[in-house]
Amino acid sequence: MILQDPMTALNPVFNVENQVGEAIRIHQGLRGRTLLAKIIDALRKVRIPAPETRIKDYPHQLSGGMRQRVVGAIGISCEPLVLIADEPTTSLDVTIQAAYLRLLKEIQAETGLAIIFITHDFGIVAKMCDRVAVMYAGKIVETGDVRQIFNRPKHPYTEALLASVPKLEEKTDRLYAIAGQPPALYNLPAGCSFAPRCPYVIDRCKEEYPPLFSAEERHVSACWNWEQVGKIR
Ligand code: SF4
Incomplete structure (x- = not known):
């Protein structure tokens, strides 16, 4: 099941009952009172208050946070084993975002659901993830435990990404930015896609795309320097 930005995931002309019910009807074939009970149950699981009355609401009658909870209810309504959360908090303010992420953690603990987060937000990665896969130009370039990625990045792109996050405790006149631009996916350079921007x-x-090399236990990096010198620097 895929969890998306609520501004685009919900259809504005159908009410909550229709939108949550559609997934259950199609995947589980429920109808009538059983369907209604299941819809209310899904809304209750995402902590929507008074779900019996909110099911008649349309998206424009709900706040951004409530809309996101409805998207969550659709996502978990058929008890999936895996939930793909694609930038699920993009349009939410920071307080609502924190509450929603907390809710997802609670649902995960209650149901044992696996969640794949797709995000550009390092704060969300640090708070929500156990394992991290870093992608560049459409490919995974590094995979490791969240602490390994933050404390000991093994791919120059990950290293540069982390260096570009402003630090509260550091005073600086100019924020670090990775030089150059990402390549167009229809015109990738020969060899490593990060080569035109890589300091190493x-x-x-420039000739061969690197395979994933084991950099340490449960930590791999697609970088030739792990084959040749055993470390990035
Ligand atoms: S393979 Fe080469 S260009 Fe690519 S990230 Fe490693 S050092 Fe940089």
């Missing part, structure tokens, strides 16, 4: 580039990088 070597000749081989």
Whole structure:
């Protein structure tokens, strides 16, 4: 099941009952009172107050946070084993975002559901994730436990991404930015896609795309420097 931005995931002309009920009807074939009970149950699981009355509401009658909970109810209504959360908090303010992430953690603890988060927000990664896969130009370039990725990044792109996050305790005149632009996916350079922007580039990088090398236990990096010198620096 995929969890998306609520501004685009909900249809504005159908009420909550129709939108949550559609997934259950299609996947579980429920009708009538059983369907209604299941819809209310899904809304209750995402802590929507008075779900018996809110089911008649349309998206424009709900706050951003409530709309996101309805999207969550649709997501978990058929008891999936995996939930893909694609930038699920993009349009929410920080307080609502924190409450929603807390809710997802609670649902995960209650149901044993696996959640795949797709995000550009390092704060969300640190708060929500156990394992992290970093992608560049459409491919996974590094995978590791969340602490490994934050404390000991093994791919130059991850290292540069982390360096570009402003730190509260550091005073700086200019924020770090990765030089250059990401490549167009229809016109990828030969070899490593990060080569034109990489400070550690070597000749081989421009010729062959690197496979994933084991950098430490449960931590892999698609970088030739892990084959040749055993470390990035
Ligand atoms: S393979 Fe080469 S260009 Fe690519 S990230 Fe590693 S050092 Fe940089």
